[in-house]
Amino acid sequence: MTAGSPERLRADARRNRRKILATAALAFVEDGPYVPMEEIARRAGVGVGTLYRHFPDRDALIMAVVRDNLAATLVRARQAAAEEEQAWDALVRSMSASDETRLVLRLPTLFSPAIVAAIQADPEIRRIRRELVVVIDGLVRRAQNEGSLRADVGTGDLIHLFSLLLRGVRRTPDDTADVALERAQAVILDGLRAHSGDLLPGRPLSATDLEAE
Amino acid sequence: MTAGSPERLRADARRNRRKILATAALAFVEDGPYVPMEEIARRAGVGVGTLYRHFPDRDALIMAVVRDNLAATLVRARQAAAEEEQAWDALVRSMSASDETRLVLRLPTLFSPAIVAAIQADPEIRRIRRELVVVIDGLVRRAQNEGSLRADVGTGDLIHLFSLLLRGVRRTPDDTADVALERAQAVILDGLRAHSGDLLPGRPLSATDLEAE
Amino acid sequence: MTAGSPERLRADARRNRRKILATAALAFVEDGPYVPMEEIARRAGVGVGTLYRHFPDRDALIMAVVRDNLAATLVRARQAAAEEEQAWDALVRSMSASDETRLVLRLPTLFSPAIVAAIQADPEIRRIRRELVVVIDGLVRRAQNEGSLRADVGTGDLIHLFSLLLRGVRRTPDDTADVALERAQAVILDGLRAHSGDLLPGRPLSATDLEAE
Amino acid sequence: MTAGSPERLRADARRNRRKILATAALAFVEDGPYVPMEEIARRAGVGVGTLYRHFPDRDALIMAVVRDNLAATLVRARQAAAEEEQAWDALVRSMSASDETRLVLRLPTLFSPAIVAAIQADPEIRRIRRELVVVIDGLVRRAQNEGSLRADVGTGDLIHLFSLLLRGVRRTPDDTADVALERAQAVILDGLRAHSGDLLPGRPLSATDLEAE
DNA sequence: GATGAATGAGTGTTCATTCAT
DNA sequence: AATGAATGAACACTCATTCAT
Incomplete structure (x- = not known):
């Protein structure tokens, strides 16, 4: 209650x-x-x-933590989308910046499959996630239109890659870890930029392909 | 004992x-x-x-599991280095293939910081890791010489990126997850290939910069 | 207070x-x-x-509940004694009728020995109980005089038997339970009626022999 | 297991x-x-x-205690039925004697309705209870044939009355309590003996009328 | 006076580890 | 060597009681 x-x-x-x-x-x-x-x-x-x-109980606490941080992530993503000129910059900013976002992306790796399933089933969390996906979807399209994001990736691919990146964040950050993160992000962004390389295998993944993240 | x-x-x-x-x-x-x-x-x-x-005790078991799988990873990396014509292919093969490798790369995310520290301190593990780094270092140099790997990345960057990638592997793999993994790997490899993009920030990371992985 | x-x-x-x-x-x-x-x-x-x-605290509440219901039982017993022609009928009525009486007779079975001891030690409860015993004592004597109650039972025996009977009341009464209660009461009353059967073992118990009920 | x-x-x-x-x-x-x-x-x-x-868990322990003591009660009832000449004596002996029997008859009063329901639902307990009822049923019929037990009571009435009696046993027995028990039992047995008194209300209760005891 | 939030001691239950068989 | 029973410390969770609003 x-x-x-x-x-x-x-x-x-x-x-x-x-x-x-x-x-x-x-x-x-x-x-x-x-x-x-x-x-x-x-x-x-x-x-x-x-x-x-x-x-x-513990599960209720976990759930509330996830809700809380996912909501904060949504707020930030909306801010980024509203404030940045370039969709590319908004994407980068909305998906890497805040502690809350990092936390949300790492939480699924912390908990047992059973709890992760409960998290994904929570209606409130689903609702927030849906709204977040709408924002990211819009940014992806805008970025592809402005020619900055390669055309053969989808929102799902993006979320997946940023998840991977942020999950790697050390629990106790130090300078080297920060550099490593920055460089890994640069490599990934390079891979994401529109350019003449090989097409990706398969088809662009939508966010619904990737429910779990 | x-x-x-x-x-x-x-x-x-x-x-x-x-x-x-x-x-x-x-x-x-x-x-x-x-x-x-x-x-x-x-x-x-x-x-x-x-x-x-x-x-x-439990710690001894964890340690033995890590040793075991790290050793298997070393064996595979050596095989890949010996068998593949292209260093690039050997890199890709040695760092993505086996269950043991995935396991080893994911273990640090599973355990508490205290246990991870113990793992990193274990002499046997340090020894195997050192040998593994020698192999990867060689492959990185060969790949940069053959012009397939961008020159501004180091062994540390590579290990970091592959760690991120494999940590993302679902516990219960399904088709979508496999596709997502494949596509994420393709984006990262695209980012790693020698091309005319921006240079990465900072300097190439060596494996010692990244003790933890 | x-x-x-x-x-x-x-x-x-x-x-x-x-x-x-x-x-x-x-x-x-x-x-x-x-x-x-x-x-x-x-x-x-x-x-x-x-x-x-x-x-x-909890004990004070328990005590108050007991006092409350014991007082109600006393009132009813006095009414029965005053209104019934036959002492036998007054006895039956005063000791089986009300919810409060049932409650009071069952409470000792609900609580731990320690609390029961506290209940018995409470001065107010002792006072009410004493008055109640006076009433029942009178009814027992009158009933034995009128020849309806066997001569070899005492007030203590009566209280004991009625306690047993009412403690058996189901928490969730149903028809069968009501019939069972009625029949058990009939058997007990039959056993209590003056008749030519064997004498009871021991001596008639007084209410003080039976402090606990 | x-x-x-x-x-x-x-x-x-x-x-x-x-x-x-x-x-x-x-x-x-x-x-x-x-x-x-x-x-x-x-x-x-x-x-x-x-x-x-x-x-x-606690429930499993409670269940096991009930099973254990109900089984002991069954054994004793069978012994009494086999050894006593008079069915009346067998009834009295089998239903009042042992600690186990007293325990079993009191357990339902100790536990919460929920646990009592679980006890009654336990298949093993139901089985033992059924066998016990068969034994008592036989004794009741024999006792009525031999003319010692009044004809208008059933097995259910008997079980009910003995339950009431034994539930009243003090947790910490003392001499007065023993006397009171003995006398109450005598009154009830007097009420149960075949004699020319009033018929009981209703019809003889069978054991199935009284599942709960 | 009434309310319900905060506290922490008490208890059920689990599980790493030891040790008798 | 292998087994699985016994142990008890550790942790989740509840609830009597206190106290700020």
């Missing part, structure tokens, strides 16, 4: 809720999917009871 | 050892790093006691 | 108090002695805080 | 199993249905893990 209508919470409860979500996201990434709930609560500065009042 | 000298084992014990290693590798990939030891034993068709006789 | 002087409460507070007591009695019988306090509050339509304002 | 084939266990494991069952039965009666599992394990002299290896 709480999770369903976060707006209705008392001010302090809402603060706790946000604190827990942020802490949990970090904890999952740093310590894996089995961080003790007590550890999450401790880091968030609340008692376990409070954590459980907001999220009835 | 048994683990130290697998050659000395009785025939049935050696069979058990191999069965356990194979089962554990699969179990880690399918069920994640927290598969109960008892589950691994059960799937391998032995009692827990037997599992513990071969591997004194 | 609120619990000590329920007469002094504001009208709405008194209403809450009565609602909580009634709900708790039902909840204990339906869901057992461990119904969460929050569940009781919810069913009573109040917040937990309100429940705790009226009854400082 | 373990619970299903207790014969296959190693000698020490079987000893543990029996110890746990005996301890649990006692613990449920003394401390109620929520005795900590750890407490049961401690009293049985084993670790919690051992308890859980034998019985996967």
Whole structure:
């Protein structure tokens, strides 16, 4: 119930809720999917009871973290689409920038197949994902029209490649890792740019081909 | 200690050892790093006691799985280097082909930072890794000499990119996932081919820049 | 303390108090002695805080429920004694009729020995119980005088037998259960009637022999 | 699995199993249905893990306790039926004697409706119960033929009455309680004996009328 | 007074590891 | 050597009680 209508919470409860979500996201990434709930609560500065009042069990917490960060990713993608002149730049910006985006793209690799399935089945998550796909789809088309993105890739291919890239992000970033990421992204972007190379095998993948990411 | 000298084992014990290693590798990939030891034993068709006789604890088992698969990857890379005419083809073949290679490249994403650190510290693993790097280094140089691989990438960049690619492999592969993998690989290879595009940022990464992979 | 002087409460507070007591009695019988306090509050339509304002802890609530229902039982027994011509009929009526009586007789079977001990030690409960015993004692003597009740039973035996009978009442009554109860009562009453059978073993039990019921 | 084939266990494991069952039965009666599992394990002299290896959860343990004691009750009833000259004596003996019988008759009062339902649904328990009913049915008929048991009661009435009687047994027996039990039993037996009193209301209840006991 | 959010101690259950058979 | 039973520490989750709003 709480999770369903976060707006209705008392001010302090809402603060706790946000604190827990942020802490949990970090904890999952740093310590894996089995961080003790007590550890999450401790880091968030609340008692376990409070954590459980907001999220009835671990799965509910995971779900909420995903929803939260996917929603943030959607917001950023829309901003990028609205603000960037070039669709290419909007694509690059919307799919690599924020911590939230990185988190969302890495979460499926953290959790067990069963939980990933639950995540994909969640109606709220599906809804946000659908909206996000609409935005990316638009950018892909615009970028192909402006001649910057090769014509034989689809939204699915893009999401897949950026997923791969961001999943590789070190848990504890350091300079070398940043350089490696930057260079890997450059190689991939080079591969994505419109140019006269060989066509890709198969057909452009749509986002629906790739439900899982 | 048994683990130290697998050659000395009785025939049935050696069979058990191999069965356990194979089962554990699969179990880690399918069920994640927290598969109960008892589950691994059960799937391998032995009692827990037997599992513990071969591997004194979970960490020892993980280590042995990594060693085992890294060694297999080395063997394959050498085969590819020896058999392929083109260094480019040897690179592609040695870094994408086998289940063992995929496993090795995915293992660091499965385990907690602490275990990954232990893996990287293991002398036997360091030794195999060093030999593997020698092989890849040679292939990179040959490929750049034959003009197929762009000159501004290093062995580290390559390992990084292939790691990213193979980490993305679904636990339960299906056709779409296979196509997505193939296409992503094609984009990356396109990005890696020698061509007249922009230079990559930074300097070519060596394998030592990238200890973790 | 609120619990000590329920007469002094504001009208709405008194209403809450009565609602909580009634709900708790039902909840204990339906869901057992461990119904969460929050569940009781919810069913009573109040917040937990309100429940705790009226009854400082679970034991206090249990005690109040027992007091409440024991008092109602006393009232009914007095009515029966006053209204029935035959002492026998007054006995039967006063000890089988009401929900409150059934509840009171079943409560000791619901709670742990420790709580039962606390219940028996409560001065208010002892006082009501004493008055009730006076009434039953009188009825027993009158019934034996009128020749309807066998002479070798005491008030303790009677209370014991009726306790046994009413404890057997199903939580979810149905027709068969009602018939079974009626028939069991008939057998017991038959056994209690003055007749020429064997004497009972031992001596008539007084109510004080049987503090616990 | 373990619970299903207790014969296959190693000698020490079987000893543990029996110890746990005996301890649990006692613990449920003394401390109620929520005795900590750890407490049961401690009293049985084993670790919690051992308890859980034998019985996967609390419900399984409860079920096993019921099965165990119901089976013992059946054995005793058969012995009584075979050994006693008079069916009346066999009835009295088989339905009042043993600790196991008392336990079985009290267990339904200890546990929550949900668990009681599960108990009644258990196929093994239903089977034993059916056999027990056959034995009692035979005794009832024999006793009515020999003229000792009134003709207007059925097996269901008998089981009901003895259930009521034995449920009343104090958790911590003392002399007065023993006397009270003995006297209550005498009253009920008096009520059950063939004599010229009023007929019981309704019709004789069969055991199937009374599934719950 | 009433509310319901926060707390944390208590308990069920799992699982890595040890050890008797 | 192999087996699987026993152990107990660790973690998920619940709920009595307190306290800020």
